[in-house]
Amino acid sequence: MGQTMTQKILARAAHQETVTPGEIVEVDLDLVMTNDITAPISIAEFKKTGLESVFDPKKVVMVPDHFVPAKDIKSAEQAKIMREFAKEQGTLYFEIGRAGIEHVVLPENGLTLPGQVIIGADSHTCTYGAFNAFSTGMGSTDIAAGMALGTTWVRVPPSIKFVYNGTLPEGIGGKDLILYTIGQIGVDGALNCAMEFTGPVIDALPMDQRITMANMAIEAGATSGIFGFDDKTKEWLAAVTDNAYEPVFSDPDAEYQQVIEFDVSHLKPLVALPHLPSNVHAADEVGNMPIHQVVIGSCTNGRLSDLREVAKILEGRQVHPDIRCIVIPGSQEVGKQATREGLADIFMNAGAIFSTSTCGPCLGGYMGVLAKGERCVSTTNRNFRGRMGHREAEIILAGPQVAAASAVLGRVGSPLELTERVAAD
Amino acid sequence: MQVRGRVWKFGDDVDTDVIIPARYLMTSDPDELAAHVMEDIDPDFTSKVQEGDIIVAGKNFGCGSSREHAPIAIKAAGVKAVVAESFARIFYRNAINIGLALVEAPEASQETETGDILEIDTDEGGVLNLRTGESYDSRPFPAYVQQIIDAGGLMQAVSQRVQSKSAAQ
Ligand code: SF4
Numbered sequence: 159m160g161q162t163m164t165q166k167i168l169a170r171a172a173h174q175e176t177v178t179p180g181e182i183v184e185v186d187l188d189l190v191m192t193n194d195i196t197a198p199i200s201i202a203e204f205k206k207t208g209l210e211s212v213f214d215p216k217k218v219v220m221v222p223d224h225f226v227p228a229k230d231i232k233s234a235e236q237a238k239i240m241r242e243f244a245k246e247q248g249t250l251y252f253e254i255g256r257a258g259i260e261h262v263v264l265p266e267n268g269l270t271l272p273g274q275v276i277i278g279a280d281s282h283t284c285t286y287g288a289f290n291a292f293s294t295g296m297g298s299t300d301i302a303a304g305m306a307l308g309t310t311w312v313r314v315p316p317s318i319k320f321v322y323n324g325t326l327p328e329g330i331g332g333k334d335l336i337l338y339t340i341g342q343i344g345v346d347g348a349l350n351c352a353m354e355f356t357g358p359v360i361d362a363l364p365m366d367q368r369i370t371m372a373n374m375a376i377e378a379g380a381t382s383g384i385f386g387f388d389d390k391t392k393e394w395l396a397a398v399t400d401n402a403y404e405p406v407f408s409d410p411d412a413e414y415q416q417v418i419e420f421d422v423s424h425l426k427p428l429v430a431l432p433h434l435p436s437n438v439h440a441a442d443e444v445g446n447m448p449i450h451q452v453v454i455g456s457c458t459n460g461r462l463s464d465l466r467e468v469a470k471i472l473e474g475r476q477v478h479p480d481i482r483c484i485v486i487p488g489s490q491e492v493g494k495q496a497t498r499e500g501l502a503d504i505f506m507n508a509g510a511i512f513s514t515s516t517c518g519p520c521l522g523g524y525m526g527v528l529a530k531g532e533r534c535v536s537t538t539n540r541n542f543r544g545r546m547g548h549r550e551a552e553i554i555l556a557g558p559q560v561a562a563a564s565a566v567l568g569r570v571g572s573p574l575e576l577t578e579r580v581a582a583d
Numbered sequence: 584m585q586v587r588g589r590v591w592k593f594g595d596d597v598d599t600d601v602i603i604p605a606r607y608l609m610t611s612d613p614d615e616l617a618a619h620v621m622e623d624i625d626p627d628f629t630s631k632v633q634e635g636d637i638i639v640a641g642k643n644f645g646c647g648s649s650r651e652h653a654p655i656a657i658k659a660a661g662v663k664a665v666v667a668e669s670f671a672r673i674f675y676r677n678a679i680n681i682g683l684a685l686v687e688a689p690e691a692s693q694e695t696e697t698g699d700i701l702e703i704d705t706d707e708g709g710v711l712n713l714r715t716g717e718s719y720d721s722r723p724f725p726a727y728v729q730q731i732i733d734a735g736g737l738m739q740a741v742s743q744r745v746q747s748k749s750a751a752q
Contacts, residue, residue, distance in 0.1 A: 540600065
């Protein structure tokens, strides 16, 4: 029986010929990550082992991104614990002004490579599956154990193969594909599985959009999401690193728990209405749903290509007078490039704010927290109750184009409505 | 461990954002976190919950973020066990690692209501509902996970390993 790419990575890291879904294996770790929220607990737990140093400081990475630049004294204290530990241990560390959101920064620095096993104390660590790695989120104590031992235990997930057939319509992207998928299978549709994304549509999909899809595998309950390795992966990585890596490929006779095929030729721009990412509808079919805020950014859609899409829509237009539009680059690099290309000017001229890189409003931290009864269209990944502020606020998830169009329209809407409006004027 | 407690029942897909909203994550102090546990799904929960209570929920309990603050908050609020049809993977690991008892028992969860009293044998996995008199089995933990539970949590298990390694050297 053949092996899936997920099995192959885990077998290699467990020093075994093969592994079987359901089997618990102990695997070597290539990268162990924490952030300003999760690191303080990891560090306290790590210290309980009595060990003086982490297993390999060059494989431990700490990124302050959730509440930084520190939003208050408490968050400053948390970030300080991490900063000091990183310095004392000599781990990889990305300070604000040279960093950004972890899942944007790590790939940019060539730290997430094909065939690797990566764990992070952040549920969206599954993002690196876009690079043909096995990567998964864990809690702080698991990360502490990883920092101590350089290994972790994993229950080998069964794989579900998703095959995307047809041709993607113009203006439909990775966010629509993953929202569509979660809408079809539900928030526990891939519980404890590896989602393997394949098919002609995926082969043609740019890396940034694969990253968006892998990022949201957790929103279907998956352990991990993974893509094959191809020229697109190779080119993307060549621009950021010279380090060697070993990609993996699924065998043709690999065993899947399920194979799910979608024809996505007629997909429309989608949104997920409150309060679950699976509550998916076409953006132009939700009726007149007024909004108060639009957030564009996050580890899901805060990359340069996302900001370019947004700029295309906002150029020469104005954010609706009743809307606060907040654009947050995923990293300092993205912010710099967006400024160089004139995107920052376009956002600000349109009446949006363009901030430094941070998670900020994505988790209701700061920089755009919602009041009771407010509604926000956001390019982030979770619309759970209370996620962006008051428990009676509403979050509507969307891709960058829908978010930008909604900012102009003042209600949930699709970019097609803007072009139609111009045609009608 | 034997747990006997009063039940608070929740539905499917209870996520970590409602268990402990991110606006309180500027601290990892268990008592501070416990003061806001379940606030966004039941604003009165913290005033109702008492030492020894049990949370019962549907599928996919603890989905969402990796924040260990979620099981920490539940445990610090005095909740002795969480019974659910299924648990999200990261929450499951986190709870085991910090020593919050989990019981995966679909039937028990479906047939239990708020206010019921449950008796749980967390070692054997048996669940008894004192209102209905029904008893249920739960899914056993894999041997590897049971070892972590037996050691008293993940870091205890890791420390044992680290010590035996340095003793061997
Ligand atoms: S941007 Fe949002 S989802 Fe991504 S790491 Fe930050 S808080 Fe988490």
